[in-house]
Amino acid sequence: MHLDGITKRFGSLTANDSITLGLVPGRIHCLLGENGAGKSTLMNILFGLLRADEGTISVGGNVLHLENPKQAMAAGIGMVHQHFMLIPVFTVAENMVLGREPGRFGKLDLNGARKLVRQLSDRYRLDVDPDALVEDLPVGIQQRVEILKALANDARYLIFDEPTAVLTPQEIDELMVVMRTLRDEGRAICFITHKLREVVAVADDITVIRRGKVVGEATPDASEGDLAELMVGRAVNLTVDKAPPTLGKERLVLTDFTVANAAGTIVVDHLNLTVSGGEIVCIAGVQGNGQTELAEALLGTMAVIHGTAILDGVDVTHMPPKKTIEAGLGFVPEDRQRDGFVGDFSIAENLVLNRTTSFSSVGNLDLGRIRSNADERIEEFDIRTSSQSQPVRSLSGGNQQKVVLARELSRPLSLLVANQPTRGVDVGAIEFLHNRIVKERDRDTAVLIVSTELEEVESLADRIAVMYRGRIVGVVEPDTPRDVLGLMMAGVPFEEAARSVEKSRTEHADV
Ligand SMILES: Nc1ncnc2c1ncn2[C@@H]1O[C@H](COP(=O)(O)OP(=O)(O)OP(=O)(O)O)[C@@H](O)[C@H]1O
Numbered sequence: 001m002h003l004d005g006i007t008k009r010f011g012s013l014t015a016n017d018s019i020t021l022g023l024v025p026g027r028i029h030c031l032l033g034e035n036g037a038g039k040s041t042l043m044n045i046l047f048g049l050l051r052a053d054e055g056t057i058s059v060g061g062n063v064l065h066l067e068n069p070k071q072a073m074a075a076g077i078g079m080v081h082q083h084f085m086l087i088p089v090f091t092v093a094e095n096m097v098l099g100r101e102p103g104r105f106g107k108l109d110l111n112g113a114r115k116l117v118r119q120l121s122d123r124y125r126l127d128v129d130p131d132a133l134v135e136d137l138p139v140g141i142q143q144r145v146e147i148l149k150a151l152a153n154d155a156r157y158l159i160f161d162e163p164t165a166v167l168t169p170q171e172i173d174e175l176m177v178v179m180r181t182l183r184d185e186g187r188a189i190c191f192i193t194h195k196l197r198e199v200v201a202v203a204d205d206i207t208v209i210r211r212g213k214v215v216g217e218a219t220p221d222a223s224e225g226d227l228a229e230l231m232v233g234r235a236v237n238l239t240v241d242k243a244p245p246t247l248g249k250e251r252l253v254l255t256d257f258t259v260a261n262a263a264g265t266i267v268v269d270h271l272n273l274t275v276s277g278g279e280i281v282c283i284a285g286v287q288g289n290g291q292t293e294l295a296e297a298l299l300g301t302m303a304v305i306h307g308t309a310i311l312d313g314v315d316v317t318h319m320p321p322k323k324t325i326e327a328g329l330g331f332v333p334e335d336r337q338r339d340g341f342v343g344d345f346s347i348a349e350n351l352v353l354n355r356t357t358s359f360s361s362v363g364n365l366d367l368g369r370i371r372s373n374a375d376e377r378i379e380e381f382d383i384r385t386s387s388q389s390q391p392v393r394s395l396s397g398g399n400q401q402k403v404v405l406a407r408e409l410s411r412p413l414s415l416l417v418a419n420q421p422t423r424g425v426d427v428g429a430i431e432f433l434h435n436r437i438v439k440e441r442d443r444d445t446a447v448l449i450v451s452t453e454l455e456e457v458e459s460l461a462d463r464i465a466v467m468y469r470g471r472i473v474g475v476v477e478p479d480t481p482r483d484v485l486g487l488m489m490a491g492v493p494f495e496e497a498a499r500s501v502e503k504s505r506t507e508h509a510d511v
């Protein structure tokens with residue numbers, strides 16, 4: 001398949017500037033580029049969701065005219081989207097038949113869909129229950145449903161747009177296996193990711209785009225540093241330089257903090273933790289061990305059924321979000337699309353979303369200050385946009401994330417709670433955001449980070465609190481070896497974990 005001279009403009013912005021690219025059966029082609037470079041736009045054109053202004057897509061010399069995804073699917077193209085396209089209240093099987101032709105009897109062929117889910121699940125070892133409601137499934141499984149949807153048409157060309165951003169390390173490994181299987185079956189894969197480790201692991205071909213243009217190609221033996229430089233056009237420091245913390249007073253004190261979910265199940269279990277001003281505590285753990293619920297309960301969107309949260313001496317245990325934010329909490333939610341912004345509102349509006357009172361005078365919004373604030377934040381956080389009045393929905397994924405961080409990090413905070421703060425953000429922007437979070441720490445803010453990325457935890461943390469089944473297994477130093485952390489993340493206390501790692505090291509040394 002050849003994409004030849006693809007150009008796409010949005011108003012004055014050229015999102016794709018004469019991009020030429022080949023996708024070859026039996027190869028994984030990684031598409032790299034900074035946030036807003038134009039990757040998703042190009043893939044949306046290939047999948048018939050957007051029309052190119054110029055250029056052609058052809059297979060075996062035949063030009064394809066793709067007006068919509070249906071035609072793309074008919075041409076053997078499948079896509080796993082950066083932002084899931086599933087309907088949450090439908091089952092897996094129901095989602096499979098959506099957008100496809102009705103069955104023979106004019107009805108949606110649900111039984112057929114069920115069977116297909118089972119067949120494909122078996123073949124690619126993607127364990128998915130066809131009758132489960134999508135909203136009840138963890139993101140990793142929802143991702144599999146997206147993959148099954150793409151495979152249902154036996155797509156020869158598969159597009160994966162940042163599939164790993166929301167996956168756990170274990171799920172990422174599983175996805176890599178699936179991608180390799182699909183490649184070895186002779187499918188052509190286009191894979192977008194910001195995690196350079198993954199690129200080095202699976203790529204056969206690498207193309208880098210920047211500001212809409214192809215700026216280079218690389219071979220899979222390229223180092224992560226080389227790839228980073230190609231992507232952002234300068235050397236990137238992949239580790240964080242930070243001074244040892246200067247501890248201030250205890251700011252957040254959690255005592256027996258206990259949270260239940262909507263079903264009444266205890267998800268944070270008598271948790272005790274203190275975060276002082278001037279330090280970064282990272283919560284490490286396998287996703288689903290109560291980290292997100294802990295963060296949300298601090299914000300005030302989940303029920304605390306026992307214990308207390310004290311922030312700067314004030315009891316915030318049962319405060320609603322509006323109040324906790326007023327009390328000095330900065331909050332970065334795990335799912336930016338659902339909880340981070342209002343998509344139809346402009347960047348400028350979203351940047352003041354939870355503090356309109358500080359942008360008002362005598363009861364009226366001060367539009368001049370909202371505009372100048374937006375200009376400053378866009379500049380500081382390098383939000384790639386053509387205008388501050390652009391709706392956040394139409395920003396690239398990584399730039400949406402930057403809007404959330406820019407808003408939360410631009411007012412005086414006592415406590416910053418950030419859940420997966422750099423999800424979907426490119427390496428250059430991660431460098432900036434990590435430094436910005438350290439700067440926040442150095443202003444005597446208490447910082448609590450939840451991250452499933454061990455690299456992120458190791459580079460940011462002054463202390464690591466490992467969470468397992470709603471409890472803190474232990475609080476350890478940031479240089480704790482990964483295998484020890486790994487055991488702790490499975491519930492093994494620090495001393496025992498350290499001993500067992502030590503033991504297996506000496507045993508290996510003996511052989
Ligand atoms: N519907 C739209 N209207 C206006 N601008 C748009 C629209 N869709 C995309 N853009 C702009 O096109 C540019 C490219 O966006 P795109 O989503 O392709 O980036 P990306 O490379 O996928 O970035 P990321 O890594 O952050 O996902 C961005 O500047 C974005 O704001």
Ligand SMILES: [Mg+2]
Binds near residue numbers: 039040397398
């Ligand atoms: Mg994208």
